[in-house]
Every structure is written in structure tokens, then in C-alpha cells.
Amino acid sequence: MKSVEAARLTDLGEVKGFMDRALERSTADQTEVMVSEWDSALTRYANNGIHQNVAERNVSVRVRVVKDERTGVASLNQMSDAALTDVLQRALAIARLQPPGEVVPLPGPAPAPQVPAWSDATAASTPEERADFVRAVCVAAERSNLKAFGAFSTGSAQLAIANSLGVYQHHRSTQATVNSVVMGEAGSGYGDRAAVDVRDIDKDDLAREVIEKARRNQDAQPVEPGVYEVVLEEYAVSEMLEFMSFMGFSALAAQEERSFMRLGERITGEAISIWDDGLDPSGVPAPFDFEGVPKQRVDLITRGVATGLVYDQQTARKAGRASTGHGLPAPNAEGPFAVNLFMAAGTVPKEELIAGIRRGIWVTRFWYVRIVHPKASIITGMTREGTFLIEDGKITRPVKDLRFTQSILEALSGTLALSRTTKLEASEYFGATRVPAVHLKAFTFTS
Amino acid sequence: MKDIADAALNAAQVKGAGYADVRISQRVQQDLVVKNGQLAAVSDDASQGFGVRVLVDGAWGFAGSARLDREEVEEVVNRAVRIARASARVQSQRVDLGPPVNSRGRYTTPIQRDPFAVPLSEKVELLLRADAAMGAVKGVTVREGSMEFIRDSKLFASTEGAFTEQDLYESGAGIEATATNPDDVQNRSYPNSFGRHQGAGGYEYIEGLELDRHAGRIAEESVALLSAAQCPSGVKTLILDASQVALQVHESCGHPTELDRVFGTEAAYAGTSFMTPEKLNKLRYGSPAVTITADAMTPTGLGTFGWDDEGVPAQRSHLVKDGLFVGYLTSRETARVLGQESNGTMRADGWNRIPLIRMTNVSLQPGSATLEEMISEVKDGVYMETNRSWSIDDRRLNFQFGTQLAYEIVDGRRGRILKNATYAGITPEFWNSCDAVAGKDEWRVWGLANCGKGQPPQVAHVAHGAAPARFRNVKVGILK
Numbered sequence: 001m002k003s004v005e006a007a008r009l010t011d012l013g014e015v016k017g018f019m020d021r022a023l024e025r026s027t028a029d030q031t032e033v034m035v036s037e038w039d040s041a042l043t044r045y046a047n048n049g050i051h052q053n054v055a056e057r058n059v060s061v062r063v064r065v066v067k068d069e070r071t072g073v074a075s076l077n078q079m080s081d082a083a084l085t086d087v088l089q090r091a092l093a094i095a096r097l098q099p100p101g102e103v104v105p106l107p108g109p110a111p112a113p114q115v116p117a118w119s120d121a122t123a124a125s126t127p128e129e130r131a132d133f134v135r136a137v138c139v140a141a142e143r144s145n146l147k148a149f150g151a152f153s154t155g156s157a158q159l160a161i162a163n164s165l166g167v168y169q170h171h172r173s174t175q176a177t178v179n180s181v182v183m184g185e186a187g188s189g190y191g192d193r194a195a196v197d198v199r200d201i202d203k204d205d206l207a208r209e210v211i212e213k214a215r216r217n218q219d220a221q222p223v224e225p226g227v228y229e230v231v232l233e234e235y236a237v238s239e240m241l242e243f244m245s246f247m248g249f250s251a252l253a254a255q256e257e258r259s260f261m262r263l264g265e266r267i268t269g270e271a272i273s274i275w276d277d278g279l280d281p282s283g284v285p286a287p288f289d290f291e292g293v294p295k296q297r298v299d300l301i302t303r304g305v306a307t308g309l310v311y312d313q314q315t316a317r318k319a320g321r322a323s324t325g326h327g328l329p330a331p332n333a334e335g336p337f338a339v340n341l342f343m344a345a346g347t348v349p350k351e352e353l354i355a356g357i358r359r360g361i362w363v364t365r366f367w368y369v370r371i372v373h374p375k376a377s378i379i380t381g382m383t384r385e386g387t388f389l390i391e392d393g394k395i396t397r398p399v400k401d402l403r404f405t406q407s408i409l410e411a412l413s414g415t416l417a418l419s420r421t422t423k424l425e426a427s428e429y430f431g432a433t434r435v436p437a438v439h440l441k442a443f444t445f446t447s
Numbered sequence: 448m449k450d451i452a453d454a455a456l457n458a459a460q461v462k463g464a465g466y467a468d469v470r471i472s473q474r475v476q477q478d479l480v481v482k483n484g485q486l487a488a489v490s491d492d493a494s495q496g497f498g499v500r501v502l503v504d505g506a507w508g509f510a511g512s513a514r515l516d517r518e519e520v521e522e523v524v525n526r527a528v529r530i531a532r533a534s535a536r537v538q539s540q541r542v543d544l545g546p547p548v549n550s551r552g553r554y555t556t557p558i559q560r561d562p563f564a565v566p567l568s569e570k571v572e573l574l575l576r577a578d579a580a581m582g583a584v585k586g587v588t589v590r591e592g593s594m595e596f597i598r599d600s601k602l603f604a605s606t607e608g609a610f611t612e613q614d615l616y617e618s619g620a621g622i623e624a625t626a627t628n629p630d631d632v633q634n635r636s637y638p639n640s641f642g643r644h645q646g647a648g649g650y651e652y653i654e655g656l657e658l659d660r661h662a663g664r665i666a667e668e669s670v671a672l673l674s675a676a677q678c679p680s681g682v683k684t685l686i687l688d689a690s691q692v693a694l695q696v697h698e699s700c701g702h703p704t705e706l707d708r709v710f711g712t713e714a715a716y717a718g719t720s721f722m723t724p725e726k727l728n729k730l731r732y733g734s735p736a737v738t739i740t741a742d743a744m745t746p747t748g749l750g751t752f753g754w755d756d757e758g759v760p761a762q763r764s765h766l767v768k769d770g771l772f773v774g775y776l777t778s779r780e781t782a783r784v785l786g787q788e789s790n791g792t793m794r795a796d797g798w799n800r801i802p803l804i805r806m807t808n809v810s811l812q813p814g815s816a817t818l819e820e821m822i823s824e825v826k827d828g829v830y831m832e833t834n835r836s837w838s839i840d841d842r843r844l845n846f847q848f849g850t851q852l853a854y855e856i857v858d859g860r861r862g863r864i865l866k867n868a869t870y871a872g873i874t875p876e877f878w879n880s881c882d883a884v885a886g887k888d889e890w891r892v893w894g895l896a897n898c899g900k901g902q903p904p905q906v907a908h909v910a911h912g913a914a915p916a917r918f919r920n921v922k923v924g925i926l927k
Contacts, residue, residue: 041530042903043533044712044902045537046539046712046714046715049537049538049540050506050536050537050538051507051534051539051712052507052509053506053508053530053531053534054509054510054511055511055526055527056498056800056903057511057513057514058511058512073490074491074492074493075490075492076494077493077495077496077513078513078514090491091491094489094490094491097567098486098568099486099568099571101485101486102485126533127508127530127532127533128533128536130533131534131537135536138537147711149711149714150715151716151902153902179715179716181714181715256588256589256625256627257588257627258589258627258632330488331478331487331488331489367718367841368838368841370838372836372867372869372926373632373867373926375627375630375631375632378926380836380838380847380849382838382839382840382845384840401845403840403845403847428904429904446847447845447847447871447922447925
């Protein structure tokens with residue numbers, strides 16, 4: 001039975017042949033073909049039982065053509081020759097029907113290094129294995145008179161890009177992610193894990209963390225809103241970093257004068273260094289972007305100073321420099337995007353971050369974060385599933401979830417310590433962050 | 448396609464499914480973006496495939512594939528059945544769907560101009576005209592306009608005998624002007640934020656928006672906001688424009704009345720709900736001015752269809768009646784738990800996703816006031832318009848919203864323009880403070896094409912009828 005569930009991705013030679021035929025058949029001045037294929041499954045559980053359990057096999061064939069200073073893009077989720085003819089014709093038709101305009105240049109060939117991101121074990125994961133994993137978490141919760149909720153997914157994917165200037169890139173990857181909320185009568189806890197190899201996720205370790213958090217987070221009492229010293233766990237730091245990327249790390253945001261980044265100036269505390277690196281295997285590596293440009297490491301904030309931005313072909317041309325390999329699929333009016341983010345670790349064991357705090361708040365994770373003011377890096381959101389009062393260097397009791405409204409740069413300017421370990425957090429859509437927990441001097445809770 | 452559907456249902460029954468349904472869909476989508484006087488993006492996307500949902504031993508399994516052939520049908524059904532058997536190993540209770548559903552028929556969104564037959568040049572010219580009008584205003588740094596058109600052709604069939612076919616059309620467009628200085632960025636959009644205003648309809652929906660007529664105004668407002676006063680902090684009377692009321696309904700009534708959330712099936716992701724079953728017909732959700740309905744037959748609503756993705760016919764029901772919480776959005780499975788029948792709100796984001804309970808057209812019913820009357824009765828307040836930020840807790844109680852534009856209200860008149868306006872509250876307290884809702888003339892259906900829920904993530908297109916409304920004693924100006 002196992003063979004039925006093994007990932008069914010199209011053979012690499014077949015993908016290459018398909019893309020070659022697309023480039024040969026195209027009558028455009030320039031042509032780009034992107035094939036993205038995935039085979040994934042997700043087991044969802046609630047109230048200590050599986051309630052949704054799904055699998056999907058899909059592909060996207062995306063063609064960009066440039067003809068007579070006009071660009072057209074079309075896509076289809078089929079890999080047949082008939083589909084290829086259809087998608088080429090539609091892309092050319094779109095190009096023909098529009099006025100000549102600014103053309104985003106296609107990149108020329110440049111080799112991207114191979115980075116390991118594949119696990120046969122993840123690709124061959126079965127529904128029975130996912131069910132057994134979920135059962136272990138649910139049984140552990142039930143033993144503690146708690147209820148478990150969450151999702152466990154495994155999947156494999158490949159991305160290939162070729163263009164008529166000679167670019168050809170291909171990358172295969174797998175990913176396993178699990179998240180869990182465990183609830184009691186009067187409170188809950190949260191935990192998640194992500195890995196390229198499903199065998200690196202320890203179900204007992206996850207169950208221990210989330211059950212312990214849920215047990216401690218019962219009967220929370222309100223605490224007065226205000227400015228508190230805080231410890232943010234990696235879950236919260238990861239979300240904060242993703243919002244920094246949305247708001248400010250893109251060259252387009254800077255070119256449109258809406259980014260908080262002021263290159264060369266100190267914008268956070270000296271302990272903060274943030275970079276993007278698609279080649280680091282401790283993240284979720286991706287060696288090239290959606291334009292086929294090899295990824296470069298970009299130092300975004302170095303010891304508190306804004307030092308870099310990420311570029312795609314369009315923003316790079318405007319800036320008179322090369323793309324850093326952070327382009328999104330064409331057509332893209334949103335600009336480049338940093339999706340392989342890292343924050344430098346500190347030197348303090350995570351559990352000792354609270355040591356010097358007289359009165360503060362411990363935050364497990366954020367929820368429903370939204371941008372309030374991008375240039376001032378102000379976000380709002382709620383805490384969720386594990387908010388605790390810290391008194392005299394110890395966690396003393398759970399507190400009701402709080403709303404915060406806070407400038408990220410201001411918060412990071414008051415960085416007092418970072419944990420010496422970091423945690424990988426997979427993004428909901430693509431990419432990931434690897435971050436430490438942080439101890440901040442001031443964080444504003446508004447209700 | 449009928450042969451594929453029949454083959455899938457037969458195979459599922461042979462392999463032991465007690466119930467099975469299959470959805471086959473072909474979806475085409477065209478997107479255009481004009482930015483700073485240039486056509487920045489045009490794309491033409493298509494997706495087709497099928498998904499099979501089975502119940503085996505009272506447990507769910509689902510699999511889908513983009514390959515529409517007999518061999519793949521067999522493989523996908525095998526996969527769905529195997530997944531269902533794995534689900535049965537860790538099951539808290541057997542699924543009960545209640546009475547069978549055997550709807551049959553065809554539904555097509557009423558359209559006057561097929562958006563896919565309208566020349567690309569006509570669409571681009573309209574966006575460029577609006578862009579030029581925004582560009583004529585000094586101080587605007589970024590202008591953007593977009594359009595989106597969707598045709599989703601869906602077939603649904605089940606082992607209970609349901610067989611429905613639908614062709615659903617959507618058309619949407621919007622424009623936005625951004626003004627910046629070294630310390631600030633302010634934007635204004637029309638008709639709504641979130642990129643576009645979208646509705647179920649043809650190109651006539653776009654023509655009715657008159658994008659070019661409003662372009663200059665929003666551009667001027669974006670520039671004026673840079674030098675506007677900060678929204679003051681305090682507890683004041685708040686008047687919201689209809690689009691912001693629509694979002695408030697979405698977040699604080701639509702989501703918490705989704706019965707799957709109430710039962711915990713979204714607990715690890717989208718969250719749960721404070722509107723639990725023991726509060727049904729007891730909770731004073733809002734003031735008597737507040738009546739909220741779910742209606743899948745509202746003209747131009749993105750939640751308008753013939754049948755939901757379980758084959759249940761489109762219908763109308765009350766969620767809140769004269770302020771009292773009276774109903775949920777339900778599916779066959781969740782309604783059964785309350786001894787009810789589904790009110791038809793299950794929708795999937797494509798062939799490759801299972802249906803979830805999603806809002807249809809969840810609307811605040813119009814009152815009898817007018818916006819100007821409401822303003823004239825306020826001594827000290829703030830009027831806010833067009834959403835800029837939105838956040839609410841996982842039980843849908845504690846919210847904070849920000850808007851692009853605001854005006855102070857002093858002694859019954861609009862005063863200064865205000866920027867960075869925010870307001871916050873607790874859902875039942877907020878709706879109970881509602882003392883006026885504008886009437887039918889100012890009531891409009893607002894489409895939201897970005898409603899997220901589920902794992903794997905799904906995006907639903909939903910709508911909300913709303914009119915301007917007034918709320919007393921609201922905390923405003925949270926931003927320092």
C-alpha cells in the first residue's frame with residue numbers, strides 16, 4: 001500500500017522536455033516557462049479526533065512572453081501538449097492586445113547552487129503515519145483531561161524555471177509541518193514544528209510542550225493594559241519578522257517611500273541582526289527565485305543598522321544593480337519579497353530570559369496581526385494560547401490575552417537579550433524564519 | 448464531465464464509501480494591474496480538476512487531482528478511501544449528515560456583459576483614465592488600479608442523487624492613491640480597500656463603479672491626509688461608513704456564527720467563537736436596531752449561488768433579529784448536532800479543497816436614518832471611512848480597526864479631516880451601542896474576496912450588505 005502514497009511528481013526529464021518544447025514553440029521575442037508541481041496531504045484534528053483529512057496533486061504551468069515591448073502571462077494546471085499550446089496562445093494574445101509599455105527584463109543564465117531540501121521519508125508519508133502521529137498527541141492530551149486540535153501536513157514539490165535567454169533552474173523539496181492547540185476548560189496552549197524530514201519531528205516532544213503550556217494557562221485573570229517588559233517566544237518573534245518583511249525589506253517599498261528602512265542608520269538595538277538566506281539548510285532552502293535568479297544572502301539589519309534590501313529584476317533595474325534573487329512569479333506589481341529570514345541568536349538560555357524581570361509579560365504567540373502604519377512599523381494584534389505574568393524573575397500566573405499596538409522598530413530598539421537557541425517556523429504559504437526568543441524592555445498592550 | 452463524476456461515485460461505493468460526492472470545476476481568471484501610468488500586469492489563469500469526498504466507517508477522506516481522466520479517477524478515489532479509513536482510526540465521533548440531499552438543476556450568475564468578451568483595451572483604457580486623474584494631483588507618489596474577472600464552472604454530484612451545474616461569474620475593480628513624505632505614508636482607495644470591490648456579475652458591474660469619476664477625489668484626500676491632524680484619543684460617538692460596517696459585520700458576526708468554529712474545528716487556526724449554543728435565542732448581541740441575515744440570493748453578492756458545495760439550495764436565514772442572536776451558518780454535519788438542517792453555507796476554494804462553512808451574503812439590514820441625520824445629532828464624535836487595518840481575537844470579541852479617512856464631528860457638523868483613525872471594542876458591547884443604521888438608499892452590497900479559513904488555507908469570496916451606522920461611547924484613537 002505504501003507505493004500508492006509515495007509522492008507522484010513528474011520525472012525531471014519529462015519536465016525539462018516540456019519546458020524545452022514550450023521555448024521552441026513560442027513565437028515571442030522572449031519566453032519564460034515556470035512549472036510548479038506539488039503532491040501534499042494534510043490531516044486535521046479537533047476534540048481529540050481527526051475531522052478533516054485531505055490530499056491533493058496539482059501543477060501550475062505559467063508562461064511569460066515578451067513581444068514588441070509587450071508582456072503577456074498565462075497559466076494552466078495541466079502539463080499536456082494541448083495545454084502547452086493553449087497557454088502559449090493565451091499569453092501571446094494578452095501581449096498583442098495591450099499597448100507597448102515598460103518591460104521587466106528576463107534574467108540571463110546564472111547557476112544556482114544545489115541545496116538539500118528533500119526527504120524520501122517525507123515524500124512517502126502515509127495517511128496511517130499521519131493518523132498515528134495525531135493519535136499520540138490526542139492520547140497524551142486526553143490523559144491530562146485536555147483536548148487537542150491541530151493539523152499535520154506532509155508534502156513534496158518541485159519548481160522548474162527556464163527562459164529563452166538560457167536560464168534553467170530546478171529544485172525539489174519536501175516539508176512536514178504540524179501545529180497543535182491543546183485546550184482545557186479554562187485555557188489553552190500552543191506548539192508547532194516544521195522540518196524537511198518528517199522523522200525530525202518528535203511527536204512526544206511537541207505533545208509535552210503544548211500540554212504543559214495548556215496546563216499552566218488555566219483560569220487566566222486579566223492584567224491592566226500598559227507598557228510592559230516582555231519575553232516573546234519564537235512563535236511571536238517569527239510573526240513580527242514576517243511583518244517586517246511585508247512592510248519594509250522590499251526594494252519596491254523603499255522606492256515607493258513607504259518602507260521603515262533607513263539604510264545606513266541605526267533602527268533597532270545593537271543586538272539585532274536580520275538577514276535573508278535561501279541557501280542556508282537550517283531554514284527552508286530555495287536556491288533561486290520565481291524569475292530563475294539565484295538567491296543571494298542579503299544582510300537586512302546588521303547590529304541594529306539597516307544595511308540592505310531585497311531586489312527582483314524590476315526594482316534592480318530601477319536601482320541600477322543586480323537582482324538579489326527575491327522575485328515573485330510574473331506578473332508582479334507587489335515587488336520582491338524576503339521569505340528565508342533569520343534573526344541572530346544571543347547567548348542566554350531561553351528559560352533564563354526572565355531572570356531579571358521584576359514585572360513583565362511572557363507571550364507565546366501573536367494572533368491576527370495587522371499593519372497599522374507601515375512607515376512607523378506599527379502593528380496591532382492579540383496574544384494567544386499562553387500569556388503569563390512575570391514577577392521577580394518568575395512566571396507567576398496566566399493572564400487574559402491582550403491586544404498590543406506597537407512599533408516593531410521601537411520594540412527591538414529596547415532589546416535586552418536573545419536566546420542562544422533558534423527555532424524554525426514555516427510560513428503559512430512559502431518560506432520560513434529561524435529566530436530566537438527575545439527579551440524586550442518595553443511593549444505596549446492597549447486593551 | 449458527467450462520466451468522470453459517475454465513475455468517481457461508482458468507484459467510491461464499490462470501495463466501501465457510505466457516502467461520496469465529487470466536484471469538478473473549471474475556473475478561469477483574468478487580472479489586470481495599472482500602476483503609475485503603465486500596464487504593470489495582465490494575466491490569464493486557468494485551473495481545472497476534481498475532488499472526491501467520501502465517508503467510510505463514518506469518517507471523512509478527501510483527495511483531488513488536476514488530471515481529469517479515468518485512470519486518475521480510480522487512483523484519487525483509492526486515495527480518498529484510504530485516507531478515510533486512516534481517519535476512522537482516530538475518530539471522536541461518527542459523522543451524521545442527516546437527511547439526504549438530492550438537488551438537481553443548473554444556475555448561472557445573471558450577467559449583462561460577459562467580462563471575458565470585453566476587449567482588454569477597454570479595460571486598460573478605463574484603468575489608465577482613472578490613473579491619469581490620480582496623477583494630475585500633485586503629491587501623489589503611487590497610483591494603482593486593478594480589475595479581476597472570474598468564471599467558475601462547477602459540477603456537483605453525490606451518491607444521494609444530487610447533480611447540479613453552476614456557472615458563477617465575478618467582476619471586480621478598484622483604484623488607490625498613495626501619498627508619502629519622509630515620516631508618513633497615507634493612502635486612499637475607491638470603492639473599498641483590499642485592492643478591489645468585487646461582485647457577482649458581468650462587466651456592467653465595473654461600469655457602474657465610475658472609477659474615473661472618483662479618482663481625483665481620492666488622490667486629493669491622500670495628499671490632504673499627510674498634513675491632517677492625528678485622530679484624537681478618547682471615548683466618543685463613532686459613525687462608520689457602509690464599507691467599514693460591512694467589515695465589522697464580517698469579523699464580529701459572520702465568523703463567530705460559523706457553526707464549525709463554534710464546535711472547535713478551526714480552534715488551532717482561525718479560532719473559536721464566543722457565540723456558543725447555550726447563548727442561542729438568549730444573547731442580546733446588539734441593540735434593537737441590529738438585524739443581520741445570511742442570504743445566498745442577494746443580487747451581486749459574492750455569496751450568491753444556486754446550491755452550496757454539499758448540494759444544499761441557496762437560502763436566507765436570520766443570524767441576529769432585532770438584536771437577539773437567533774441563528775448560525777451551518778453545514779449538513781454541524782446542523783445535525785443541533786437537530787437542524789443545513790442552511791447551505793458550505794463552499795470550497797476550488798476542486799482541490801473540501802467545503803467549509805463560509806459566509807454567504809451576511810448583511811446588516813437597513814434602518815431608517817440617513818448619514819447626514821446621524822451626523823447632525825452628534826455633539827462630539829468621529830466619522831470613519833474605508834478600512835486600513837483590521838484585527839480581532841480568536842473568539843471574535845476584542846477588535847481594533849483602523850480606517851484610511853476620518854472627520855471629527857463637532858456640534859452636529861463635520862469638522863477637520865483626521866488621519867490614522869482607529870477604534871476598538873468588545874463585540875456585544877459595540878453592537879449594543881448601535882443606535883442608528885442608515886436606510887435603504889445608503890445600503891449597498893460590499894464584496895470581500897479575501898476571507899481566509901481552513902488548513903490547507905482557503906480563500907472565500909463573500910459579501911455584506913451594509914449602510915452607515917452610529918455607535919455611542921466607543922474608544923477611538925488608540926494609535927499614539
